[in-house]
Each structure stands twice: as C-alpha cells, then as structure tokens.
Amino acid sequence: MKLEIKNEIAEITARVEAELQDSFRRIDETALYNQQKVLQAFIDHRVSVNNFNPTTGYGYDDTGRDTLDAIYADVFRAEDALVRHNIVNGTHCIAIALFAVLRPGDTLLAVTGKPYDTLEEVIGISGDGGGSLKEFGVNYEQVDLIGGAPDYEGIKKALHSGVKAVIIQRSKGYDWRETISVEEIGKIIACVRSVKPDTVCIVDNCYGELVEKREPTEVDADLVVGSLIKNIGGGLAQTGGYIAGKAKYVELASYRQTCPGLGKEVGATLGQNRFMYQGLFMAPHAVAQALKAAALCGGIMEALGYEVNPRPTDVRCDIIQAIKFNDEDKLIKFIQAIQSASPVDSFALPLPWDMPGYQHQVIMAAGTFVSGASIELSADAPIKPPYVGFMQGGLTYESAKIAIMHAASAVL
Numbered sequence: 001m002k003l004e005i006k007n008e009i010a011e012i013t014a015r016v017e018a019e020l021q022d023s024f025r026r027i028d029e030t031a032l033y034n035q036q037k038v039l040q041a042f043i044d045h046r047v048s049v050n051n052f053n054p055t056t057g058y059g060y061d062d063t064g065r066d067t068l069d070a071i072y073a074d075v076f077r078a079e080d081a082l083v084r085h086n087i088v089n090g091t092h093c094i095a096i097a098l099f100a101v102l103r104p105g106d107t108l109l110a111v112t113g114k115p116y117d118t119l120e121e122v123i124g125i126s127g128d129g130g131g132s133l134k135e136f137g138v139n140y141e142q143v144d145l146i147g148g149a150p151d152y153e154g155i156k157k158a159l160h161s162g163v164k165a166v167i168i169q170r171s172k173g174y175d176w177r178e179t180i181s182v183e184e185i186g187k188i189i190a191c192v193r194s195v196k197p198d199t200v201c202i203v204d205n206c207y208g209e210l211v212e213k214r215e216p217t218e219v220d221a222d223l224v225v226g227s228l229i230k231n232i233g234g235g236l237a238q239t240g241g242y243i244a245g246k247a248k249y250v251e252l253a254s255y256r257q258t259c260p261g262l263g264k265e266v267g268a269t270l271g272q273n274r275f276m277y278q279g280l281f282m283a284p285h286a287v288a289q290a291l292k293a294a295a296l297c298g299g300i301m302e303a304l305g306y307e308v309n310p311r312p313t314d315v316r317c318d319i320i321q322a323i324k325f326n327d328e329d330k331l332i333k334f335i336q337a338i339q340s341a342s343p344v345d346s347f348a349l350p351l352p353w354d355m356p357g358y359q360h361q362v363i364m365a366a367g368t369f370v371s372g373a374s375i376e377l378s379a380d381a382p383i384k385p386p387y388v389g390f391m392q393g394g395l396t397y398e399s400a401k402i403a404i405m406h407a408a409s410a411v412l
C-alpha cells in the first residue's frame with residue numbers, strides 16, 4: 001500500500017490548517033500551562049532514577065509507586081491518587097471506584113445519561129448480572145441529557161435519600177453529544193451538593209485529562225478516574241489506570257484494587273514505573289498533538305460535507321473528533337484507511353466484530369505501539385446508523401496529519 005493523498009485533499013488541508021491557527025495557539029498555551037504543572041510536581045517530589053527501579057513480590061517500600069501517586073495527586077490538585085499498571089483499563093478503573101463507594105441498598109445515579117457501553121455489565125444494565133453492582137444490591141437510576149446538556153431540574157428531582165453516588169461522564173463516548181467541560185462538571189456537582197451535600201461525585205475522566213487547564217477534581221469531584229493508554233499515559237505507559245480525589249475515597253478504592261488492610265501499601269511495579277513517569281511527563285504535549293489532529297480532521301471532513309462534532313474551531317474538552325458518515329461503507333473505508341496509514345500493523349484490515357462489553361458490533365483502527373492505545377492515532381465506531389466514526393489521538397501532529405489526509409482521500 002502506498003500512502004495516497006489526493007490533490008484536492010492536500011489543498012483543503014492547507015486551507016483548514018490556516019483557519020486553525022488561532023485554535024492551535026490556544027492548544028499550545030494550555031499545553032504549556034499543564035506542562036509546568038507536571039514539571040513542578042516532578043521537581044517538588046524530587047523524582048530520581050531510583051524511582052524507576054523495579055520491585056517484585058509484595059512490592060513493599062516501592063518509593064517509585066508512592067511518589068507517582070503523590071505526583072498525580074498534585075497534577076489533579078487532589079488529596080491523593082492511586083496509579084497502577086495492573087488496573088487493566090478505564091472500565092476496570094471506573095468499576096473499582098463504583099464498588100469502592102457503593103454498598104447494598106445504595107443507589108448510583110448517572111447524571112449525564114447512560115454511561116459508556118462497557119459499564120452496562122458492571123452496573124447490571126445488561127448482561128446476566130453476575131458480579132455486577134446490581135447483583136450486590138446496588139440500584140441504578142439515570143437522568144438523561146437534554147439536547148446534550150445536563151438536566152439540572154431532573155437531577156435535583158432524582159436525588160432521593162438513597163442516592164449514595166453520582167457518575168458524570170466527561171467525554172462523549174459513542175454518543176453524538178458535546179463533551180462536558182470542567183466548568184459544567186463543576187455546575188453539576190454544585191447542583192448535586194445543593195440537594196444532597198454528602199453525595200459522592202465520581203467523574204469518568206477518560207479522554208479529558210490535560211485538555212483543559214483544570215481537572216474535575218478542581219471543581220469538587222470526589223473521585224476522577226481514567227486510563228493510562230489514553231491522554232495521561234502520554235503514549236508511553238504500557239497499560240494501567242488512575243484514580244484521584246479525596247483521600248478517604250482513594251483509600252476505599254485502594255481496598256477494592258488490592259484488599260482491605262493492604263490498600264496502597266503493596267503492589268510490585270515490575271519495572272513499569274519509568275513508562276508511567278515519562279508518559280505523564282510527555283502527556284501535555286501528546287494531548288496537544290492529538291487536539292490539533294482532531295481539529296484538522298474535523299476541518300477536512302467538514303469541508304468534504306460531513307457533519308462533525310465538535311466543529312473545527314470549537315474549544316475542545318476532550319481529544320475525540322466525531323464524524324457523521326450517514327453511510328456504513330464510507331465509515332468502514334475511513335477507519336480502514338486510518339489503520340493502513342499507521343506505523344504498526346498497517347497491512348491489517350479492521351472489520352466490525354463483537355467486542356466484549358459492547359452492544360453493537362464495533363470496528364477499530366489502532367495501528368499502535370501500545371496495543372489499543374487511543375492516545376496514539378486510532379479510530380473506531382459502533383456499526384449502527386447514522387454511522388458515526390470517532391477519531392482520536394496522534395502522538396505527533398505530523399503523523400496524524402498524513403494519516404487523516406490519506407483517510408480523507410479514501411472516502412473522497
């Protein structure tokens with residue numbers, strides 16, 4: 001396969017790029033701000049090469065692990081954090097947070113509509129219920145978004161005395177909706193607390209880290225969670241997840257992640273620390289590259305007549321670019337073309353498949369160094385009308401730009 005960029009696409013790209021200069025400056029400014037935050041945390045915690053030493057067995061006295069927790073807490077302006085390579089993904093992270101906080105008889109209230117697809121079986125909305133919150137006697141209720149915006153009146157009404165925790169999903173997941181900004185998350189939390197102050201506010205922060213200058217923990221979230229093979233792993237973390245927030249809830253999460261009595265004190269890092277440190281260090285820049293790639297993709301696809309979300313020059317609150325194809329064939333072609341312009345497995349042809357945890361067939365392009373990492377350029381879609389594709393990531397703007405131009409050429 002030869003990378004193919006049609007002349008018309010090259011011309012559109014040049015025009016879109018010129019139109020995006022102000023957006024790009026804004027993205028760079030946020031990256032600089034967040035880089036200083038990260039670097040300061042490394043300095044404050046006196047990171048040294050000793051922090052990268054692998055531990056084995058119980059992992060007692062793993063100063064690298066403990067220091068990384070403290071650095072994450074600083075970056076999130078949180079009281080504490082739990083950063084572990086053996087949290088297997090974002091879904092696992094969210095499940096840990098939910099099981100940490102909820103007890104039989106409690107109600108979990110989703111306040112931004114139905115949570116991400118893979119949480120359905122965790123909560124017990126779908127699946128046979130085995131091991132779900134539902135099986136443990138935790139109830140689930142939901143307040144839908146109205147036209148993509150939080151339904152504040154609905155949320156207030158839904159906060160009965162049994163509601164122990166609310167879950168807020170920052171990013172759009174596989175929905176066609178706005179990403180919820182940190183400011184808006186703050187409003188949701190204030191609204192929840194105005195009715196029921198002791199409600200535990202949990203934010204699914206996947207794809208949102210370091211996109212804005214603040215994180216949801218700065219607007220009073222009790223727990224924020226996310227995956228290390230998305231934004232905050234910076235493309236270098238090989239696997240893992242994080243939980244940050246109020247100390248008492250992070251402690252409960254640590255009891256769930258290991259077990260009561262052990263919590264954060266154990267867990268060998270097996271040599272994973274350096275990747276997690278260096279990934280965090282790289283993350284503000286990696287996120288900026290991904291944001292520019294997303295804006296460029298949105299601009300090119302909009303110029304080709306597709307509806308895109310967000311619009312190219314919109315202020316972004318996550319790294320995802322959604323494109324409405326209204327055509328199954330074109331959607332699949334676009335995603336296959338992203339794969340074929342990837343540095344790894346460019347020769348593989350992604351096809352729709354029954355991915356564990358998803359209700360519809362899903363197609364995924366992830367020609368990535370770290371398997372499935374979506375801070376690296378990737379694109380995916382559930383196969384259902386109106387055939388919306390989701391593109392995200394790009395470790396370097398240049399590589400993402402080439403792949404996007406190639407994919408746009410494929411659907412021209």
Ligand SMILES: *Cc1c(COP(=O)(O)O)cnc(C)c1O
Pocket residue numbers: 089090091092116118169170171172173204206207227
């Ligand atoms: C990616 C993602 C998750 C978790 O997905 P994993 O594949 O398990 O890491 C959860 N919520 C949102 C909004 C996501 O984007």
